[in-house]
Amino acid sequence: MHTPKHLRRPPHEYASVMLEVTKGCTHNKCLFCNLYQGVEFQPVPLEHVIEDLDEIASVERSPHRVLFVGGNPMGLPNARLVPLLELVREKLPSVSEVGGYLRTADVKLKSDADLAEMAAMGVTDVTLGTECGWDPALERMRKGHTAADILEQCPRLEAAGIKYSLFYLGGFAGAGKCEESARESAKVFSRLHPVRITIMTMTPYPGCKLREEVESGAFELAPESEVMRDVATFIANLSCDTLIVGSHDSNLFRIDGVLPRDREGIVATLEMRQRQTNDEALAPLRMRMLAM
Numbered sequence: 001m002h003t004p005k006h007l008r009r010p011p012h013e014y015a016s017v018m019l020e021v022t023k024g025c026t027h028n029k030c031l032f033c034n035l036y037q038g039v040e041f042q043p044v045p046l047e048h049v050i051e052d053l054d055e056i057a058s059v060e061r062s063p064h065r066v067l068f069v070g071g072n073p074m075g076l077p078n079a080r081l082v083p084l085l086e087l088v089r090e091k092l093p094s095v096s097e098v099g100g101y102l103r104t105a106d107v108k109l110k111s112d113a114d115l116a117e118m119a120a121m122g123v124t125d126v127t128l129g130t131e132c133g134w135d136p137a138l139e140r141m142r143k144g145h146t147a148a149d150i151l152e153q154c155p156r157l158e159a160a161g162i163k164y165s166l167f168y169l170g171g172f173a174g175a176g177k178c179e180e181s182a183r184e185s186a187k188v189f190s191r192l193h194p195v196r197i198t199i200m201t202m203t204p205y206p207g208c209k210l211r212e213e214v215e216s217g218a219f220e221l222a223p224e225s226e227v228m229r230d231v232a233t234f235i236a237n238l239s240c241d242t243l244i245v246g247s248h249d250s251n252l253f254r255i256d257g258v259l260p261r262d263r264e265g266i267v268a269t270l271e272m273r274q275r276q277t278n279d280e281a282l283a284p285l286r287m288r289m290l291a292m
């Protein structure tokens with residue numbers, strides 16, 4: 001396999017066959033991200049993809065799902081993406097689902113016909129790093145999309161028949177701003193229909209610009225109790241039916257459940273954790289976390 005061993009994938013893709021079709025991220029500007037530093041975005045050469053597919057076909061018994069790997073592989077122009085999807089069909093005929101990361105800003109660049117073509121070619125669902133629905137924080141972190149973009153682009157995926165999972169990043173707005181950010185984000189996410197929302201916690205990983213800002217004092221991280229309050233407020237105010245996946249390694253809490261059924265239990269768990277949390281003791285732990 002040309003695909004390197006240590007690749008990032010959303011937690012719910014643990015069982016998917018991973019196929020690297022791009023390297024890097026076309027945006028590569030989010031202050032909190034160190035995934036693709038020094039990596040120039042480029043599609044993986046087609047011959048490498050073909051060789052990897054042949055190898056997968058020789059070792060995997062009837063895989064049903066493939067994950068296209070990279071920062072935003074589903075953002076490739078259809079002229080490049082569709083031949084990759086055709087290759088999956090040809091080499092792995094048992095595969096009925098293809099997923100991968102897609103930026104909100106990428107959806108904007110695709111026409112409705114492009115999205116319909118992706119769905120027809122087997123793209124069943126995508127994962128978007130929305131992170132937050134409050135513009136001041138999105139802008140501050142250079143996410144490259146706005147709340148209005150999220151509200152415009154996710155329904156276009158739905159109309160094309162492509163499901164989506166979203167990320168919400170607790171503590172994204174920084175100290176003292178999480179309550180407002182959580183309430184505004186809940187308003188935005190409530191108008192969507194995500195299959196799941198994966199909860200992570202804002203962490204200044206080594207090498208990312210956010211770390212420099214935290215160390216210089218230009219950005220103040222929300223203390224852990226405020227992060228828990230942020231996530232609790234977000235979920236308490238979220239009115240869409242969805243899965244909450246909150247067992248990511250960056251979280252100093254574990255919450256998983258189905259909304260609305262498990263809302264009260266999740267919020268109660270977070271409130272209990274918040275009361276038990278010693279912010280001062282946990283601050284060094286956050287700074288020791290190494291990888292997204």
Ligand code: SF4
Nearest residue numbers: 025028029030033071
């Ligand atoms: S968070 Fe996602 S969009 Fe932002 S730089 Fe990292 S990979 Fe790219």
